[in-house]
Amino acid sequence: MGEWFIAQNALTVMAVGVAFFTLLYAGTGLLSVLLSRVVLPHIGHGRRLDPRPVTGEQLRRELRASASSILIFGIGLVVPWGLLRLGWAGLAVDPPWWQVAIEIGVLFLWNELHFYLNHRLLHTRPMRRFHAMHHRSHVPTPWSTYAFHPVEAAMLGSVPLIPMLLHDFSFAALMTLPVLSIALNNLGHSNYEASRDAPARGWLGASRRHHLHHACYHGNYGFLLEVFDRMFGSVIPLDAADRNIARHTGHGTTEVSR
Numbered sequence: 001m002g003e004w005f006i007a008q009n010a011l012t013v014m015a016v017g018v019a020f021f022t023l024l025y026a027g028t029g030l031l032s033v034l035l036s037r038v039v040l041p042h043i044g045h046g047r048r049l050d051p052r053p054v055t056g057e058q059l060r061r062e063l064r065a066s067a068s069s070i071l072i073f074g075i076g077l078v079v080p081w082g083l084l085r086l087g088w089a090g091l092a093v094d095p096p097w098w099q100v101a102i103e104i105g106v107l108f109l110w111n112e113l114h115f116y117l118n119h120r121l122l123h124t125r126p127m128r129r130f131h132a133m134h135h136r137s138h139v140p141t142p143w144s145t146y147a148f149h150p151v152e153a154a155m156l157g158s159v160p161l162i163p164m165l166l167h168d169f170s171f172a173a174l175m176t177l178p179v180l181s182i183a184l185n186n187l188g189h190s191n192y193e194a195s196r197d198a199p200a201r202g203w204l205g206a207s208r209r210h211h212l213h214h215a216c217y218h219g220n221y222g223f224l225l226e227v228f229d230r231m232f233g234s235v236i237p238l239d240a241a242d243r244n245i246a247r248h249t250g251h252g253t254t255e256v257s258r
């Protein structure tokens with residue numbers, strides 16, 4: 001598969017890239033909607049985090065911005081392809097399964113650190129305007145996952161480049177990265193906490209943490225792991241969005257405060 005990828009011409013790589021990211025976005029988005037709006041509420045597992053309505057205008061904006069990000073990610077696939085063609089990066093040949101598993105673990109950790117650093121950068125004064133597009137969604141949806149300004153899309157899309165320059169990864173591990181990334185992205189933007197506990201503990205708490213990031217703006221810059229926010233003192237208190245939500249819904253504080 002890796003040899004096939006390297007042998008293609010640039011136009012084919014871009015076309016395959018756009019098709020790949022379109023499928024990822026649509027497939028994981030639909031799965032997330034199905035789970036968080038139909039299946040899990042039906043069986044009474046978990047809870048919606050933010051009851052505020054999402055307008056059709058927000059959804060259209062998220063879809064438009066995500067389409068532009070898909071083009072950037074898809075066309076941008078020529079960069080790792082170019083690194084391989086130039087011999088600046090290589091692919092592991094017939095690696096054992098455990099090597100692929102370790103590589104996926106390393107890429108996951110790198111993805112968390114890369115996201116945290118870029119996200120912090122996007123919240124600085126000079127970069128803030130490039131992140132405003134994503135934050136127009138105060139209530140995240142599964143369609144917010146790729147709703148980025150082109151500059152943010154290019155920054156986040158650069159995630160495999162440094163690891164590829166440092167190590168010859170297997171093609172399978174590299175391909176897992178965008179799949180893992182959007183799966184986690186959907187968890188964070190689902191506006192649904194799929195857990196018996198409220199607040200959820202561990203990785204299931206990612207949806208509440210990222211919902212709070214959208215509702216409050218400052219803090220919770222990490223994604224699945226809370227470790228970097230703890231290290232840098234940027235954790236948002238669990239009840240931080242209660243007053244805002246209550247103001248919009250006309251109800252008292254939500255169970256978010258627990």
Ligand SMILES: [Zn+2]
Pocket residue numbers: 119123131135213217
């Ligand atoms: Zn942000």
Ligand SMILES: [Zn+2]
Pocket residue numbers: 134140144189210214
């Ligand atoms: Zn977000």
